[in-house]
Amino acid sequence: xxxxxxxxxxxxxxxxxxxxxxxxxxxxxxxxxxxxxxxxxxxxxxxxxxxxxxxxxxxxxxxxxxxxxxxxxxxxxxxxxxxxxxxxxxxxxxxxxxxxxxxxxxxxxxxxxxxxxxxxxxxxxxxxxxxxxxxxxxxxxxxxxxxxxxxxxxxxxxxxxxxxxxxxxxxxxxxxxxxxxxxxxxxxxxxxxxxxxxxxxxxxxxxxxxxxxxxxxxxxxxxxxx
Amino acid sequence: xxxxxxxxxxxxxxxxxxxxxxxxxxxxxxxxxxxxxxxxxxxxxxxxxxxxxxxxxxxxxxxxxxxxxxxxxxxxxxxxxxxxxxxxxxxxxxxxxxxxxxxxxxxxxxxxxxxxxxxxxxxxxxxxxxxxxxxxxxxxxxxxxxxxxxxxxxxxxxxxxxxxxxxxxxxxxxxxxxxxxxxxxxxxxxxxxxxxxxxxxxxxxxxxxxxxxxxxxxxxxxxxxxxxxxxxxxxxxxxxxxxxxxxxxxxxxxxxxxxxxxxxxxxxxxxxxxxxxxxxxxxxxxxxxxxxxxxxxxxxxxxxxxxxxx
Numbered sequence: 001x002x003x004x005x006x007x008x009x010x011x012x013x014x015x016x017x018x019x020x021x022x023x024x025x026x027x028x029x030x031x032x033x034x035x036x037x038x039x040x041x042x043x044x045x046x047x048x049x050x051x052x053x054x055x056x057x058x059x060x061x062x063x064x065x066x067x068x069x070x071x072x073x074x075x076x077x078x079x080x081x082x083x084x085x086x087x088x089x090x091x092x093x094x095x096x097x098x099x100x101x102x103x104x105x106x107x108x109x110x111x112x113x114x115x116x117x118x119x120x121x122x123x124x125x126x127x128x129x130x131x132x133x134x135x136x137x138x139x140x141x142x143x144x145x146x147x148x149x150x151x152x153x154x155x156x157x158x159x160x161x162x163x164x165x166x167x168x169x170x171x172x173x174x175x176x177x178x179x180x181x182x183x184x185x186x187x188x189x190x191x192x193x194x195x196x197x198x199x200x201x202x203x204x205x206x207x208x209x210x211x212x213x214x215x216x217x218x219x220x221x222x223x224x225x226x
Numbered sequence: 227x228x229x230x231x232x233x234x235x236x237x238x239x240x241x242x243x244x245x246x247x248x249x250x251x252x253x254x255x256x257x258x259x260x261x262x263x264x265x266x267x268x269x270x271x272x273x274x275x276x277x278x279x280x281x282x283x284x285x286x287x288x289x290x291x292x293x294x295x296x297x298x299x300x301x302x303x304x305x306x307x308x309x310x311x312x313x314x315x316x317x318x319x320x321x322x323x324x325x326x327x328x329x330x331x332x333x334x335x336x337x338x339x340x341x342x343x344x345x346x347x348x349x350x351x352x353x354x355x356x357x358x359x360x361x362x363x364x365x366x367x368x369x370x371x372x373x374x375x376x377x378x379x380x381x382x383x384x385x386x387x388x389x390x391x392x393x394x395x396x397x398x399x400x401x402x403x404x405x406x407x408x409x410x411x412x413x414x415x416x417x418x419x420x421x422x423x424x425x426x427x428x429x430x431x432x433x434x435x436x437x438x439x440x441x442x443x444x445x446x447x448x449x450x451x452x453x454x455x456x457x458x459x460x461x462x463x464x465x466x467x468x469x470x471x472x473x474x475x476x477x478x479x480x481x482x483x484x485x486x487x488x489x490x491x492x493x494x495x496x497x498x499x500x501x502x503x504x505x506x507x508x509x510x511x512x513x514x515x516x517x518x519x520x521x522x523x524x525x526x527x528x529x530x531x532x533x534x535x536x
Contacts, residue, residue: 168359169325169359170358170359170360170361171355171358171359172359174358176355176358180333
């Protein structure tokens with residue numbers, strides 16, 4: 001259980017998908033303008049991530065490695081379609097506000113990345129906790145950013161007015177404000193890590209085992225050249 | 227024994243310091259400031275003073291907080307603050323101007339390492355952030371004092387676009403008695419400041435002349451109804467003389483300065499003729515700021531007797 005806990009926390013802090021692996025930034029920047037949208041997107045992604053990780057881990061010995069990416073996409077797309085239909089039926093306003101970014105979870109690099117890097121090499125239980133941890137990490141970042149952007153950019157929180165009309169920094173709800181906050185979040189993280197004496201080393205979720213790895217990263221090319 | 231530092235040659239000595247250059251810029255800005263307080267009332271003086279003072283306080287506070295050497299005595303923060311105030315209408319709430327100051331000094335200048343390290347003009351970014359955050363207040367141009375009893379008035383640039391302005395209005399444009407932001411309206415005062423800067427050899431006239439000339443040329447090519455009058459409207463004079471010539475964010479070679487000015491002019495003419503948004507000058511200069519390192523690299527002069535590096 002302790003190892004599972006470590007995998008879970010790994011996704012939230014040490015290998016936070018957004019701030020450290022820098023994956024899935026597109027949806028974070030685009031959707032984090034409102035708290036409801038950010039939270040909804042985070043939960044939808046967490047659901048898809050957990051389900052696809054589990055299914056891909058179950059099928060990891062059956063999927064031929066040559067066609068693994070299409071297979072992953074089929075599995076992921078199944079769950080995304082499920083979420084989409086459920087959300088359209090029961091949470092129509094959230095569905096409308098997320099727009100195309102909900103369907104784009106299919107090609108979200110966090111989901112695809114964890115399938116490739118983790119689920120295809122680990123057991124079902126480990127993959128479940130990895131998906132959950134990564135999902136929570138993503139949800140935390142997107143919700144945190146959307147709280148700041150909605151509060152100071154639009155003056156509301158979940159639609160309720162907090163700051164009176166006329167005292168907003170509406171640039172925060174636009175793209176430049178999103179990029180700025182994203183940069184600040186990474187800077188704060190690096191600063192906090194430096195304070196605790198840890199070096200900032202972005203890792204692509206690689207465990208250094210090139211023999212069992214399908215991807216063709218630079219490290220692998222170097223290793224093969226030797 | 228104190229530490230001795232030897233830099234690479236040439237070992238030229240000059241009594242010219244950043245402080246003296248910035249003082250010259252402040253002096254050059256004064257005619258426009260006086261014109262603004264005559265045209266829009268004393269509130270423009272108040273806005274400029276608050277903005278300049280706040281910029282200095284911010285820089286001082288940041289450097290104390292980060293335990294860096296305090297550089298506020300070089301007066302560059304004063305110039306940034308004044309330029310920022312020149313970019314807002316006289317009715318702008320003071321707290322909104324202060325937000326612009328924070329962006330300009332803290333985000334653009336100090337986070338990138340202080341004077342000399344900012345990659346774009348701090349005052350322009352401050353202006354753009356205010357423009358997108360407080361669009362209504364930033365485009366609510368008050369009419370000059372003593373003309374009409376209107377709360378807001380159209381800028382000459384908008385009138386040119388409608389085609390409802392002619393040569394008879396030129397005098398009014400040149401003196402600056404029309405709606406607009408504080409520092410941009412009085413072309414005469416800005417040109418006076420520019421001539422002073424050139425005479426004191428603080429700036430070379432290449433960038434302003436290339437900028438204004440190419441704006442005129444390209445506006446005419448793109449079919450602007452009044453290309454000459456457009457030179458004296460909007461923020462073009464202020465931008466060409468005081469913003470585009472910032473040492474840190476403009477090329478250092480003469481050829482580079484020419485390319486920089488032409489690029490600014492082309493972009494300004496494009497945005498003014500084909501885009502319906504205020505701020506063509508700001509965006510042109512900011513975009514050209516970004517390519518300055520490349521312009522510098524490509525226009526490096528060959529040293530006498532030197533051979534091309536392979």
